[in-house]
Amino acid sequence: MLLGKGASPGITLGKALIVENETLNIEKKTIENTEIEKNKFLEAIKTSKEQLSKVRDKASKELGEEKAAIFEAHLMILEDPEMVDQTINKIENEKLNAAYAFQEIANQFIMIFEAMDNEYMKERAADIKDVSDRVLRNVLGETVVDLSMLEKSVILIANDLTPSDTATMDKEKVLGFLTNIGGKTSHTAIMARSLEIPAVVGLGDITDKVKNRDFIIFNGETGEVIISPNEEQIKKYKRLKESYENERKELEKCKGKKSVTLDGREVELVGNIGTPKDIEGLLKNDAEGVGLYRTEFIYMDRDSMPTEEEQFESYKKVLEGLRDKPVVIRTLDIGGDKKLPYLKIDEEMNPFLGYRAIRLCLDKKEIFKTQLRALLRASVYGNLKIMFPMISSLDELLAAKEILSETKKDLDTEGIAYAQNIEVGMMIEVPSAALISDLLAKHVDFFSIGTNDLIQYTTAVDRMNEKIHHLYSPFNPGVLRLIKMVIDNGHKENIWVGMCGEAAGDEKMIPILLGMGLDEFSMSASSILPARKIIRSLKVEDCKKISDKVLSMGSANEIESYLKNIL
Ligand code: PEP
Numbered sequence: 001m002l003l004g005k006g007a008s009p010g011i012t013l014g015k016a017l018i019v020e021n022e023t024l025n026i027e028k029k030t031i032e033n034t035e036i037e038k039n040k041f042l043e044a045i046k047t048s049k050e051q052l053s054k055v056r057d058k059a060s061k062e063l064g065e066e067k068a069a070i071f072e073a074h075l076m077i078l079e080d081p082e083m084v085d086q087t088i089n090k091i092e093n094e095k096l097n098a099a100y101a102f103q104e105i106a107n108q109f110i111m112i113f114e115a116m117d118n119e120y121m122k123e124r125a126a127d128i129k130d131v132s133d134r135v136l137r138n139v140l141g142e143t144v145v146d147l148s149m150l151e152k153s154v155i156l157i158a159n160d161l162t163p164s165d166t167a168t169m170d171k172e173k174v175l176g177f178l179t180n181i182g183g184k185t186s187h188t189a190i191m192a193r194s195l196e197i198p199a200v201v202g203l204g205d206i207t208d209k210v211k212n213r214d215f216i217i218f219n220g221e222t223g224e225v226i227i228s229p230n231e232e233q234i235k236k237y238k239r240l241k242e243s244y245e246n247e248r249k250e251l252e253k254c255k256g257k258k259s260v261t262l263d264g265r266e267v268e269l270v271g272n273i274g275t276p277k278d279i280e281g282l283l284k285n286d287a288e289g290v291g292l293y294r295t296e297f298i299y300m301d302r303d304s305m306p307t308e309e310e311q312f313e314s315y316k317k318v319l320e321g322l323r324d325k326p327v328v329i330r331t332l333d334i335g336g337d338k339k340l341p342y343l344k345i346d347e348e349m350n351p352f353l354g355y356r357a358i359r360l361c362l363d364k365k366e367i368f369k370t371q372l373r374a375l376l377r378a379s380v381y382g383n384l385k386i387m388f389p390m391i392s393s394l395d396e397l398l399a400a401k402e403i404l405s406e407t408k409k410d411l412d413t414e415g416i417a418y419a420q421n422i423e424v425g426m427m428i429e430v431p432s433a434a435l436i437s438d439l440l441a442k443h444v445d446f447f448s449i450g451t452n453d454l455i456q457y458t459t460a461v462d463r464m465n466e467k468i469h470h471l472y473s474p475f476n477p478g479v480l481r482l483i484k485m486v487i488d489n490g491h492k493e494n495i496w497v498g499m500c501g502e503a504a505g506d507e508k509m510i511p512i513l514l515g516m517g518l519d520e521f522s523m524s525a526s527s528i529l530p531a532r533k534i535i536r537s538l539k540v541e542d543c544k545k546i547s548d549k550v551l552s553m554g555s556a557n558e559i560e561s562y563l564k565n566i567l
């Protein structure tokens with residue numbers, strides 16, 4: 001049995017499919033027999049055409065002509081004799097290996113299209129990149145997997161899944177994910193929870209241990225993975241799966257009920273989303289709103305900046321989808337483990353401590369203003385609250401608010417409408433912000449505590465690093481003290497305080513947070529009903545005693561075992 005980090009609950013049994021989405025590392029080689037390389041290349045083109053024709057036919061049957069047209073365009077790129085002829089010439093004249101020669105030529109084409117003025121042509125660069133990736137994998141003899149067109153239900157095995165993998169995949173056919181890297185708060189894990197697909201991450205070398213079609217069982221809660229299980233194990237996990245599913249059914253009873261404690265304290269139980277598509281999961285799980293919309297995904301899955309109009313459409317969709325329920329939209333939080341291929345940022349020694357989020361937005365004001373315009377314009381379609389990420393000083397907060405005011409003035413001048421009562425808040429995810437939360441609270445309408453980052457910055461533990469993951473805990477006494485301080489400081493200034501880090505949905509954390517007086521809990525879709533069940537079973541009075549008790553303890557382990565015992 002292998003043990004990784006349980007990232008998204010659920011028991012899964014099924015066949016493995018390995019997804020090779022790592023960047024290809026192609027070596028330049030000088031070769032003698034150019035004939036072999038030429039044939040290898042032409043064979044790869046032929047295979048790619050066959051694959052794409054199949055995908056196109058399936059798309060046109062199942063997804064409609066619009067989607068099929070994308071693959072038709074990809075086929076046309078392969079039909080273009082220029083790219084093929086130039087590659088053949090390069091192999092012959094420079095005696096190069098097929099993969100290297102083709103990559104060079106494809107990159108030239110990509111660069112030419114990227115440099116064009118016309119937006120439509122620019123986007124074609126992405127198509128060429130997609131197609132050339134397929135051809136290269138075929139030259140190298142790797143399996144090419146189309147996640148949007150899976151034949152059978154499978155468990156995906158990957159080093160890590162990219163946002164575009166998760167965005168395009170056929171959810172119905174994906175039984176689960178297993179990845180080499182990542183922790184509970186890495187973005188693949190967060191994505192798995194919002195799609196309600198069971199997952200285990202941080203397995204180290206699962207891609208080497210598993211072969212395609214291996215039968216696998218795993219538990220997304222405990223992180224246990226069994227490759228080629230025996231009969232007895234299969235029986236045991238089938239039973240576990242059944243009881244997990246019964247438990248989920250039992251939770252359905254919490255739907256339509258208030259998130260209120262036994263002694264009458266009502267809190268807000270809302271959800272985290274990454275794309276407008278995720279609203280479906282939130283509504284299904286009876287979320288009372290959106291506590292965090294991570295807008296960076298609008299920027300990530302593409303090769304140029306999203307326009308104001310495109311952003312406006314996404315925000316509008318979410319606001320309309322939630323009707324009048326509150327929707328907290330966070331401004332761009334790029335950097336750290338989230339990069340934009342088209343925005344060149346110098347290599348950094350410590351990207352999580354680097355040029356990211358609000359720092360980047362305050363520096364690249366045009367990017368920030370475009371987003372704020374789109375947000376303001378969308379505000380008339382629902383109950384929008386705007387939130388700034390990664391604020392580490394009062395100056396940054398004031399600067400961000402100033403740009404928001406400027407943007408409002410621009411819209412006034414242009415006669416464009418926006419809601420007048422938009423609440424503006426900030427994330428507390430940097431210790432310096434938590435420590436001056438008394439001052440910051442005077443300038444915002446709410447705080448939302450981002451424990452995913454607050455833990456890593458407070459304890460100096462990289463949230464992506466499996467080796468030190470035992471040190472990464474919301475129960476670290478230093479982290480708990482900061483959380484208490486932020487809630488108290490917020491309340492002193494009469495603003496509400498929420499939490500949108502993963503800790504908000506942690507069963508053991510909920511009593512502590514209720515005891516400290518947290519007003520809003522924002523989490524992945526699948527955690528909402530379990531959280532409501534817990535909240536409805538507790539008394540604030542008891543929770544206060546619990547939070548006082550844990551605040552007097554000196555170690556995360558001691559706190560966790562105390563909580564395990566009493567709950
Ligand atoms: C956080 O840091 O807790 C948070 C919610 O933001 P993200 O996970 O997107 O960094």
Ligand code: MG
Pocket residue numbers: 429450452453
């Ligand atoms: Mg964060």
